[in-house]
Amino acid sequence: MKGFILRRILYMIPTLFLVSIVTFVIIQLPPGDYLDVLMTELGEAGVEDSSTMDALREQYGLGQPIYVQYFKWMKAILLHGDFGLSFEKNRPVTDLIWNRLGWTFGISIMTLLFIWITALPIGIYSAVRKYSAGDYIATFFGFIGLAVPNFLLALVMMYISFKYFGQSVGGLVSPEYLDAPWTWDKYVDLFKHIWMPIVVVGTSGAAALIRIMRANLLDELYRPYVVTARAKGMSEFQLLLRYPVRVALNPFVSTIGWILPTLVSGEIIVAVVMNLPTTGPLLLRALLVQDMYLAGSLILIVSMLTVVGTLISDLLLAWIDPRIRYQ
Incomplete structure:
Protein backbone atom coordinates (compact mmCIF):
# COMPACT_ATOMS: atom_id res chain seq x y z
CA MET A 1 0.00 0.00 0.00
CA LYS A 2 2.85 2.41 0.78
CA GLY A 3 4.32 1.77 -2.66
CA PHE A 4 0.96 2.43 -4.28
CA ILE A 5 0.54 5.74 -2.43
CA LEU A 6 4.06 6.82 -3.38
CA ARG A 7 3.52 5.94 -7.05
CA ARG A 8 0.23 7.81 -7.15
CA ILE A 9 1.79 10.89 -5.59
CA LEU A 10 4.59 10.76 -8.17
CA TYR A 11 2.00 10.38 -10.95
CA MET A 12 0.30 13.53 -9.67
CA ILE A 13 3.31 15.66 -10.60
CA PRO A 14 3.22 15.19 -14.41
CA THR A 15 -0.59 15.19 -14.30
CA LEU A 16 -0.72 18.59 -12.63
CA PHE A 17 2.02 19.85 -14.95
CA LEU A 18 -0.04 18.92 -18.02
CA VAL A 19 -3.18 20.38 -16.43
CA SER A 20 -1.36 23.66 -15.79
CA ILE A 21 -0.32 23.84 -19.46
CA VAL A 22 -3.85 23.17 -20.69
CA THR A 23 -5.26 25.69 -18.19
CA PHE A 83 1.16 32.42 -8.07
CA GLY A 84 1.75 35.74 -9.78
CA LEU A 85 0.08 39.14 -9.72
CA SER A 86 -3.60 39.85 -10.15
CA PHE A 87 -3.73 42.45 -12.93
CA GLU A 88 -7.08 43.91 -11.92
CA LYS A 89 -6.39 44.14 -8.18
CA ASN A 90 -2.66 44.84 -8.58
CA ARG A 91 -2.04 42.51 -5.66
CA PRO A 92 -0.36 39.09 -5.32
CA VAL A 93 -2.72 36.24 -6.13
CA THR A 94 -1.88 34.49 -2.86
CA ASP A 95 -3.14 37.48 -0.87
CA LEU A 96 -6.47 37.31 -2.68
CA ILE A 97 -7.18 33.58 -2.64
CA TRP A 98 -6.06 32.14 0.70
CA ASN A 99 -8.81 33.65 2.83
CA ARG A 100 -11.46 32.76 0.27
CA LEU A 101 -10.01 29.28 -0.13
CA GLY A 102 -10.49 28.72 3.60
CA TRP A 103 -14.20 29.53 3.33
CA THR A 104 -14.51 27.49 0.13
CA PHE A 105 -12.88 24.38 1.60
CA GLY A 106 -14.86 24.72 4.83
CA ILE A 107 -18.19 24.94 3.02
CA SER A 108 -17.17 22.14 0.63
CA ILE A 109 -16.17 19.73 3.42
CA MET A 110 -19.36 20.43 5.37
CA THR A 111 -21.37 20.02 2.18
CA LEU A 112 -19.67 16.67 1.50
CA LEU A 113 -20.57 15.51 5.02
CA PHE A 114 -24.14 16.69 4.49
CA ILE A 115 -24.32 14.74 1.22
CA TRP A 116 -23.07 11.53 2.81
CA ILE A 117 -25.17 11.82 5.96
CA THR A 118 -28.25 12.43 3.83
CA ALA A 119 -27.68 10.07 0.91
CA LEU A 120 -26.43 6.98 2.75
CA PRO A 121 -29.41 6.26 5.05
CA ILE A 122 -32.01 7.38 2.50
CA GLY A 123 -30.41 5.26 -0.24
CA ILE A 124 -30.33 2.21 2.05
CA TYR A 125 -33.95 2.73 3.08
CA SER A 126 -35.09 3.14 -0.53
CA ALA A 127 -33.41 -0.12 -1.52
CA VAL A 128 -34.60 -2.16 1.46
CA ARG A 129 -38.17 -0.76 1.24
CA LYS A 130 -38.36 -0.53 -2.53
CA TYR A 131 -41.70 0.51 -4.00
CA SER A 132 -42.92 1.62 -0.57
CA ALA A 133 -44.35 5.07 0.13
CA GLY A 134 -41.02 6.17 1.60
CA ASP A 135 -39.18 4.96 -1.49
CA TYR A 136 -41.50 6.91 -3.77
CA ILE A 137 -41.13 10.04 -1.64
CA ALA A 138 -37.33 9.75 -1.66
CA THR A 139 -37.36 9.18 -5.42
CA PHE A 140 -39.61 12.20 -5.97
CA PHE A 141 -37.43 14.55 -3.92
CA GLY A 142 -34.34 13.03 -5.53
CA PHE A 143 -35.58 13.93 -8.99
CA ILE A 144 -36.52 17.41 -7.75
CA GLY A 145 -33.02 17.87 -6.36
CA LEU A 146 -31.48 16.82 -9.67
CA ALA A 147 -33.80 18.95 -11.79
CA VAL A 148 -33.89 22.24 -9.87
CA PRO A 149 -30.82 24.47 -10.49
CA ASN A 150 -28.87 25.32 -7.36
CA PHE A 151 -29.14 29.08 -7.88
CA LEU A 152 -32.94 28.84 -8.17
CA LEU A 153 -33.11 26.82 -4.96
CA ALA A 154 -30.92 29.47 -3.34
CA LEU A 155 -33.30 32.26 -4.38
CA VAL A 156 -36.33 30.35 -3.05
CA MET A 157 -34.67 29.57 0.28
CA MET A 158 -33.46 33.15 0.68
CA TYR A 159 -36.98 34.45 0.03
CA ILE A 160 -38.55 32.05 2.54
CA SER A 161 -35.86 32.79 5.13
CA PHE A 162 -36.36 36.55 4.85
CA LYS A 163 -40.15 36.55 4.37
CA TYR A 164 -41.21 34.12 7.08
CA PHE A 165 -38.28 33.99 9.52
CA GLY A 166 -36.95 37.55 9.28
CA GLN A 167 -33.37 36.38 8.80
CA SER A 168 -30.91 38.49 6.87
CA VAL A 169 -29.97 36.85 3.58
CA GLY A 170 -26.74 36.95 1.63
CA GLY A 171 -23.28 36.45 3.03
CA LEU A 172 -22.24 34.20 5.89
CA VAL A 173 -22.90 36.65 8.72
CA SER A 174 -25.37 39.43 9.40
CA PRO A 175 -24.34 42.97 8.33
CA GLU A 176 -23.62 44.06 11.89
CA TYR A 177 -20.98 41.32 12.25
CA LEU A 178 -19.11 41.91 8.97
CA ASP A 179 -16.22 43.87 10.48
CA ALA A 180 -16.67 42.71 14.07
CA PRO A 181 -14.07 40.49 15.78
CA TRP A 182 -14.85 36.80 16.21
CA THR A 183 -16.94 36.33 19.34
CA TRP A 184 -19.41 33.69 20.46
CA ASP A 185 -22.33 35.73 19.08
CA LYS A 186 -20.62 36.00 15.70
CA TYR A 187 -20.04 32.22 15.58
CA VAL A 188 -23.71 31.64 16.41
CA ASP A 189 -24.71 34.05 13.66
CA LEU A 190 -22.37 32.24 11.24
CA PHE A 191 -24.05 28.89 11.93
CA LYS A 192 -27.43 30.53 11.37
CA HIS A 193 -26.34 31.47 7.85
CA ILE A 194 -23.94 28.76 6.74
CA TRP A 195 -26.48 25.93 6.69
CA MET A 196 -28.25 27.48 3.69
CA PRO A 197 -25.35 27.35 1.18
CA ILE A 198 -24.50 23.85 2.45
CA VAL A 199 -28.02 22.61 1.70
CA VAL A 200 -28.24 24.48 -1.60
CA VAL A 201 -24.88 23.26 -2.95
CA GLY A 202 -25.31 19.73 -1.58
CA THR A 203 -28.86 19.04 -2.73
CA SER A 204 -28.04 17.86 -6.25
CA GLY A 205 -25.09 15.76 -5.07
CA ALA A 206 -27.17 14.11 -2.36
CA ALA A 207 -29.98 13.40 -4.83
CA ALA A 208 -27.54 11.74 -7.25
CA LEU A 209 -25.89 9.61 -4.56
CA ILE A 210 -29.26 8.46 -3.22
CA ARG A 211 -30.03 7.00 -6.65
CA ILE A 212 -26.54 5.46 -6.89
CA MET A 213 -26.77 3.87 -3.43
CA ARG A 214 -30.26 2.52 -4.09
CA ALA A 215 -29.25 0.94 -7.40
CA ASN A 216 -26.03 -0.55 -6.00
CA LEU A 217 -27.72 -2.03 -2.96
CA LEU A 218 -30.58 -3.52 -4.98
CA ASP A 219 -27.96 -5.39 -7.02
CA GLU A 220 -26.53 -6.94 -3.85
CA LEU A 221 -29.57 -7.68 -1.69
CA TYR A 222 -30.53 -10.87 -3.51
CA ARG A 223 -27.08 -12.30 -4.14
CA PRO A 224 -26.45 -15.92 -2.93
CA TYR A 225 -24.09 -14.80 -0.14
CA VAL A 226 -26.87 -12.65 1.35
CA VAL A 227 -29.38 -15.51 1.17
CA THR A 228 -26.85 -17.85 2.80
CA ALA A 229 -26.10 -15.44 5.64
CA ARG A 230 -29.82 -14.96 6.25
CA ALA A 231 -30.37 -18.73 6.29
CA LYS A 232 -27.68 -19.10 8.97
CA GLY A 233 -29.75 -16.93 11.29
CA MET A 234 -27.84 -13.63 11.12
CA SER A 235 -29.96 -10.67 12.16
CA GLU A 236 -31.28 -8.57 9.27
CA PHE A 237 -29.65 -5.35 10.46
CA GLN A 238 -26.24 -6.95 11.03
CA LEU A 239 -26.43 -8.80 7.71
CA LEU A 240 -27.34 -5.61 5.86
CA LEU A 241 -24.46 -3.55 7.19
CA ARG A 242 -21.84 -6.30 7.14
CA TYR A 243 -22.27 -7.54 3.58
CA PRO A 244 -24.44 -5.84 0.93
CA VAL A 245 -24.05 -2.25 2.19
CA ARG A 246 -20.28 -2.65 2.42
CA VAL A 247 -20.08 -3.92 -1.15
CA ALA A 248 -22.52 -1.28 -2.42
CA LEU A 249 -20.35 1.47 -0.95
CA ASN A 250 -17.67 0.99 -3.62
CA PRO A 251 -19.15 3.27 -6.31
CA PHE A 252 -20.45 5.49 -3.51
CA VAL A 253 -16.92 6.08 -2.20
CA SER A 254 -15.44 6.47 -5.69
CA THR A 255 -17.57 9.59 -6.22
CA ILE A 256 -15.26 11.58 -3.91
CA GLY A 257 -12.98 12.05 -6.91
CA TRP A 258 -15.53 14.22 -8.71
CA ILE A 259 -17.62 15.57 -5.83
CA LEU A 260 -14.79 17.61 -4.24
CA PRO A 261 -13.90 19.67 -7.34
CA THR A 262 -17.57 19.89 -8.31
CA LEU A 263 -18.42 21.43 -4.93
CA VAL A 264 -15.65 24.00 -5.30
CA SER A 265 -16.27 24.95 -8.92
CA GLY A 266 -20.03 24.33 -8.98
CA GLU A 267 -20.80 26.87 -6.27
CA ILE A 268 -19.83 29.85 -8.45
CA ILE A 269 -23.38 30.92 -9.37
CA VAL A 270 -24.67 30.09 -5.89
CA ALA A 271 -21.85 32.16 -4.35
CA VAL A 272 -22.74 35.11 -6.59
CA VAL A 273 -26.45 34.82 -5.76
CA MET A 274 -25.86 34.41 -2.02
CA ASN A 275 -22.93 36.86 -1.83
CA LEU A 276 -20.57 34.28 -0.33
CA PRO A 277 -16.89 35.19 0.34
CA THR A 278 -15.62 32.13 -1.55
CA THR A 279 -13.46 31.62 -4.63
CA GLY A 280 -16.44 31.33 -7.00
CA PRO A 281 -17.10 35.05 -7.61
CA LEU A 282 -13.36 35.69 -7.69
CA LEU A 283 -12.85 33.08 -10.44
CA LEU A 284 -15.82 34.37 -12.44
CA ARG A 285 -14.54 37.94 -12.34
CA ALA A 286 -11.00 36.83 -13.26
CA LEU A 287 -12.30 34.96 -16.31
CA LEU A 288 -14.42 37.91 -17.42
CA VAL A 289 -11.53 40.40 -17.35
CA GLN A 290 -8.90 37.84 -18.44
CA ASP A 291 -6.91 38.16 -15.22
CA MET A 292 -4.93 35.10 -16.29
CA TYR A 293 -2.72 34.47 -13.24
CA LEU A 294 -5.64 34.69 -10.83
CA ALA A 295 -7.93 32.53 -12.99
CA GLY A 296 -5.15 30.04 -13.77
CA SER A 297 -4.25 29.64 -10.09
CA LEU A 298 -7.84 28.95 -9.07
CA ILE A 299 -8.39 26.45 -11.90
CA LEU A 300 -5.10 24.75 -11.02
CA ILE A 301 -6.27 24.36 -7.41
CA VAL A 302 -9.57 22.84 -8.56
CA SER A 303 -7.64 20.42 -10.79
CA MET A 304 -5.45 19.48 -7.85
CA LEU A 305 -8.59 18.69 -5.87
CA THR A 306 -9.67 16.30 -8.62
CA VAL A 307 -6.38 14.40 -8.42
CA VAL A 308 -6.34 14.38 -4.60
CA GLY A 309 -10.00 13.35 -4.45
CA THR A 310 -9.33 10.43 -6.78
CA LEU A 311 -6.41 9.31 -4.59
CA ILE A 312 -8.55 9.51 -1.44
CA SER A 313 -11.37 7.53 -3.05
CA ASP A 314 -8.94 4.80 -4.19
CA LEU A 315 -7.48 4.47 -0.68
CA LEU A 316 -10.95 4.29 0.87
CA LEU A 317 -11.97 1.62 -1.63
CA ALA A 318 -8.98 -0.50 -0.62
CA TRP A 319 -9.92 -0.10 3.04
CA ILE A 320 -13.62 -0.88 2.57
CA ASP A 321 -13.35 -3.77 0.11
CA PRO A 322 -10.63 -6.37 0.85
CA ARG A 323 -11.11 -7.81 -2.65
CA ILE A 324 -9.28 -4.81 -4.08
CA ARG A 325 -5.51 -5.31 -4.23
CA TYR A 326 -3.26 -2.75 -5.83
CA GLN A 327 -0.18 -4.90 -6.22
Missing part, protein backbone atom coordinates in the same frame (compact mmCIF):
# COMPACT_ATOMS: atom_id res chain seq x y z
CA PHE A 24 -2.84 28.43 -19.24
CA VAL A 25 -3.45 27.83 -22.94
CA ILE A 26 -7.25 27.86 -22.54
CA ILE A 27 -7.14 31.13 -20.60
CA GLN A 28 -5.05 32.66 -23.40
CA LEU A 29 -7.40 31.48 -26.18
CA PRO A 30 -9.82 34.46 -26.11
CA PRO A 31 -8.52 37.38 -28.19
CA GLY A 32 -6.71 40.08 -26.28
CA ASP A 33 -5.69 40.18 -22.63
CA TYR A 34 -6.47 42.08 -19.44
CA LEU A 35 -5.01 45.35 -20.72
CA ASP A 36 -7.20 45.16 -23.84
CA VAL A 37 -10.23 44.86 -21.56
CA LEU A 38 -8.95 47.76 -19.46
CA MET A 39 -8.31 49.88 -22.57
CA THR A 40 -11.86 49.23 -23.78
CA GLU A 41 -13.29 50.30 -20.42
CA LEU A 42 -11.17 53.46 -20.37
CA GLY A 43 -12.14 54.22 -23.97
CA GLU A 44 -15.80 54.00 -23.04
CA ALA A 45 -15.08 56.46 -20.24
CA GLY A 46 -13.37 58.82 -22.70
CA VAL A 47 -9.82 58.21 -21.43
CA GLU A 48 -7.09 57.10 -23.84
CA ASP A 49 -3.43 56.74 -22.91
CA SER A 50 -1.59 54.29 -25.17
CA SER A 51 1.84 55.06 -23.66
CA THR A 52 0.63 54.06 -20.20
CA MET A 53 -0.86 50.87 -21.63
CA ASP A 54 2.43 50.02 -23.33
CA ALA A 55 4.27 50.55 -20.06
CA LEU A 56 1.81 48.33 -18.20
CA ARG A 57 2.08 45.66 -20.90
CA GLU A 58 5.85 45.68 -20.48
CA GLN A 59 5.55 45.62 -16.68
CA TYR A 60 3.19 42.64 -16.64
CA GLY A 61 5.07 40.83 -19.39
CA LEU A 62 1.95 40.56 -21.55
CA GLY A 63 3.89 41.37 -24.69
CA GLN A 64 6.00 38.21 -24.36
CA PRO A 65 5.21 34.88 -26.06
CA ILE A 66 2.76 32.62 -24.23
CA TYR A 67 5.37 29.96 -23.41
CA VAL A 68 7.60 32.58 -21.78
CA GLN A 69 4.70 33.81 -19.65
CA TYR A 70 3.86 30.22 -18.68
CA PHE A 71 7.38 29.25 -17.64
CA LYS A 72 7.80 32.45 -15.63
CA TRP A 73 4.52 31.67 -13.83
CA MET A 74 5.46 28.03 -13.10
CA LYS A 75 8.98 28.98 -12.02
CA ALA A 76 7.59 31.44 -9.47
CA ILE A 77 5.11 28.81 -8.17
CA LEU A 78 7.65 26.01 -7.84
CA LEU A 79 10.54 28.04 -6.41
CA HIS A 80 8.76 30.66 -4.32
CA GLY A 81 5.13 29.60 -3.99
CA ASP A 82 4.23 32.78 -5.85
